[in-house]
Amino acid sequence: DSTWSEFQPPANCSDRSIARSRGRDEYHRLPLSSSHRSSQLKNCYLPNLRKEVSHWTRPATPSLSLYSARLASKRTTCSVATEPPPSTTEEPEMDLPKEIFLKEYKKPDYLFDSVNLEFQLGEDKTIVTSKIAVSPGTEGTSSPLTLHGRDLKLLSIKVNGKDLKSEDYMVDSRHLTVSRPPGGTFNLEIVTEIYPQLNTSLEGLYKSTGNFCTQCEAEGFRKITYFQDRPDVMATYTCRIEADKTLYPVLLSNGNLIEQGDLEGGKHYALWEDPFKKPSYLFALVAGQLDCREDSFTTCSGRKVTLRIWTPGQDLAKTAHAMYSLKAAMKWDEEVFGLEYDLDLFNIVVVPDFNMGAMENKSLNIFQSRLVLASPETATDGDYAAILGVVGHEYFHNWTGNRVTCRDWFQLTLKEGLTVFRDQEFSSDLGCRTVKRIADVSKLRTYQFPQDAGPMAHPIRPHSYIKMDNFYTGEFMKRVLKLLECTRPCLELQGFERAWIFTSKGTTGKL
Known part of the structure; x- marks a missing residue:
């Protein structure tokens, strides 16, 4: 057999100089130990293998051939010959995500x-530091309180002002569990330490172009503090932010600005309050060096709302169209759906490398710069139309998504589909309905039809998921939109909108 002739052992197998010079190449080319042709080679090389195996290393680059894979198996067998294998093999602990049904x-x-x-x-x-007023979901419950948490360092945990003993709670890589919570209502205080500068997942609180920024949808809040990070847990929020005044002169969060002032050591603070219940995924915080374009809008009830678009100073002139789009969306929502803005302040923040495109956090929308900034010198008509639609979309979430939210993430398509329907109607009314319709159908045929015909097709409400972020697709957004378009002709136009007004205002703060 010519294949094996070159593998014949040297005349004197104990000659270490020959074994050293040829050992590496020959060792890599040995047949599997299970082969009957390997017995002669085994007998000759085995004494030297035990001595020389420490000098041999695997190739720098992995081989892709089946033959090389068999040789790799042989190398493993030879190296194990120096000591007996362990009686049991321990599987490495894997922090695998859980499938949700x-x-x-x-x-x-x-x-x-x-x-x-x-x-x-x-x-x-x-x-x-989070201070939470907790109440039982059902009267007399004695279940443990399980909170979500990722990449957090727990500093302290208190219940009703008293530190918990280590045996009263348990922490793992994904949860903090209070074993025996008090009966009835109680106060929970948790202090955690996080590292936004090292947060490259862009979920939770992270650093972006020198500014602090958050992204909490769908499950990012658990990277800020331990919490029941699910959309059916709704609460009112206050947020106090402390930071260096020179580095972070602007401190923003949800709701209305209640108080601000200076602190010792060159720091300052801002206190924000959002009086309307919301789920944790709508929390937002921004801190940094930003300038703003300010305007105002008077609601149908006569309230004056301050509008601000925050952006790096050099881009301030490019925010005029976004401000026009915001005011137009507020006016249109009042006239068509009878839905009035409910706070005294509305902020938009432009983050150049924001990872979600745009996010509807209550009263503090965060946008990627391409969806806000436009100037006649560089922007096309399509850019202006896209900004109008996206600014409208995120504002419309104030009611369809924020004030009336989802029970769980399986209903994601409901809030997104309803809001896409509203922003499509908004763009059609302010532009040309026929042109808008043609563009929407063209996108439908280009993106959704191939997905529906392929292996990535899925229902608008999934039966299970591992990571919810994977469902933020065009198909998910558009399908409910198409269902609504099929339903709308069955009702008179005004009846359709009246039904929405009743549904929205009758279910605020509910699921």
């Missing part, structure tokens, strides 16, 4: 009535 949904055992957050922003670390 729609059929397994159950209401939370505990509800959160109010949440008070305090942030001490620093260059190396950030300290987050």
Whole structure:
């Protein structure tokens, strides 16, 4: 056999100089130990293998051939010959995500009535203190309180002002569990340490172009503090932010600005309050060096709302069209759906490398710059139309998604589909309905039809998921939109809108 002739052992197998010079190449080309042709080679090389195996290493680049894979198996066998194999093999612990099923949904055992957050922003670390008013979801429940948490350092945990003993709670890589919570309502205080500068997942609180920024949808809030990070846990929020005044002169969060002032050591603070209940995925915080374009809007009831678009100073002139789009959306929502804005302030923040495109956080929308900034010198008509639609979309979420939210993430398509329907109607009314319709159908045929015909097709409400972020697709957004378009001709136009007004205002703060 010519294949094996070159593998014939040297005349004197104990000659270490020959074994050293040829050992590496020959060792890599040995047949598998199970082969009958390997017995002669084994007998000759085995004494030297035990001595020389420490000098041999695997190739720098992995081989892709089946033959090389068999040789790799042989190398493993030879190296093990120096010592007996372990009696048992321990599998490495893997922090695998859990598959979530729609059929397994159950209401939370505990509800959160109010949440008070305090942030001490620093260059190396950030300290987050959360004070939560907890009440039982069902009367007399004695279940453990399980909170979600990722990449957090727990500093302290208190119940009704008293530190918990280590045996009263348990922490793992994904949860904090209070074993025996008090009966009835109680106060929970948790202090955590996080590292936004090292957060490359762009979920939770992270650093972006020198500014602090958050992204909490769908499950990012659990990277800020331990919490029941699910959309059916709704609470009112207050947020106090402390930071260096020179580095972070602008401190923003949800709701209305209640108080601000200077602190010792060159720091300052801002206190924000959102009086309307919301789920944790709508929390937002921004801190940094930003300038703003300011305007105002008077609602149908006569309230004056301050509007601000925050952006790096050099881009301020490019925000005029976005401000026009915001005011037009507020006016249109009042006239068509009878839905009035409910706070005294509305902020939009432009983040150049924001990872979600745009996010509808209550009263503090965060946008990627291409969806806000436009100038006649560089923007096309399509750019202007896209900004109009996206600014409108995120504002319309104030009612369809924020004030009236989802029970769980399986209903994602409901809030997104309804809001896409509203922003499509908005763009059609302010532009040309026929042109808008043709463009929407063209996108439908280009993107959704191939997806429906391929292996990535899925229902608008999935039966299970592992990571919810994978469902933020065009198909998910558009399908309910098409169902609504099929339903609308069955009703008179005004009856359709009246039904929405009744549904929205009758279910605020509910699922």
